[in-house]
Amino acid sequence: MVDTLVFIVAAAICLTGALGVILARNPVHSALMLVMTLFGIAVLFVAQEAHFLAAVQVIVYAGAIVVLFLFVIMLLGVDRAQNLELSILPIQRWAALVFAGGSLLLLVGLIVVVNEPVTGAEAMGGAASGDENVRLLARSLFSDHVYAFELTSLLLVIAVIGAVVLARKPKEIQSAVAEELGDN
Amino acid sequence: MEITTGWYLVLGALLFVIGGTGLLIRRNPLVMLMCVELMLNGVNLSFVAFARQLGDIGGQTVVFFVLVVAAAEVVVGLGLVVAILRRQPGATADDLSALRG
Structure with missing residues (x-):
């Protein structure tokens, strides 16, 4: 009963946030709505006993990625309202509608039609709850997937x-700025 | 009513579709990047749901890697957006056709 309630509330939060991201005129509102969706998904991760991922979701997504978005919005000053009507090609709206309807029908239809329990080999450890979750994840990460893990560092x-190379000003501008400073 | 894996998969599919639709209808490059994040999160939710159902921690490992790649993608994507908007203030995705064949 509690599970059902948690799922319904978290799912409503997720969907509201997701719709807010794509419908808000102001990019800042989109970013804040994205935080809402990410928190809802973190709650669903906890409900499915993925405690480590829930923590990482909040820290990395809400704590780092959204802050990065907000910093860029602030730096560029692109927080003015965007006119949806003018900036979109007429055919694009229909393409979006067709994409949304088609993929929704396909995905949800597949899930409903293939509504039998998924079968597969049970893992040795299993996805146990509590501290066990972190331990199992660490064992999987540092033994089976250790090369992939090292590659992520690369x-x-x-x-x-x-990012550093992209954010640098082009050389001409740099030297021009330096000359101006020198003249003064 | 019991919450089965199917409900999580449907929610993941909905998030994916909302993100994809936003990618098509929005022209602001920043909001488009946010929509990509939405799509990634929909897929993550499905991975975790399957990990729970199959009792296999591998699904959660994949989500971990998706998180790392998403972080790297956002860093490079926002770097590109900053570089483009500095050169061409107020550019939308439609204006960025310099590489068109």
Whole structure:
């Protein structure tokens, strides 16, 4: 009974937030609605005994990624309202409608039609609850998927270097600024 | 009413579709990146639901990697958006056709 209530409330929060992201005119409101969705999903992770992922979801998504979005919005000052009517090609709305209806029918239809319990090999450890969850996840991560884990460190280094290179001003501007400063 | 895995999958599918629709109807590159995050989260939810049902921690491991890749993607994507908007203030996705073949 409690499970059902938690799911319904969290799902309502998720869907409201998701619709808010795509319908809000102001990018800042979109970012805040995204936080709402991410929190709802964290609650659903807890309901499914994925405690570590719920914590990481809140820390990484709500704590880092959304703050990054808000920083960029603040830096660029693009927080003015966007006119949905003017900025969209007429055919695009129909394409979006067809995509939404089609994929929704396909996905939900598949889930309903194939409504038999999923069968598969049970893992040795199982997804146990409590502290066991973190232990199992760590064992899986550092034994079976250790190479992938090491590769993610490489990916993060590449992302950081790429961000630094992209954020640098082009050389001409830099030297122009330096000359101006020198003149003054 | 008991909440089965199917309900989680339906919710994941709904989030994915909402994100994809937003990607098509919004022209602001920042909001488009947020819609990509929505799609990723819908898929994450399905992974965790399957991990629970099958009693296999592997699904949660995949979600962990998706989180890392999403973080890297946002960093590079926002770097690109900042670089583009600095050169061309107020650009929307429609204005970024310089690489069109």
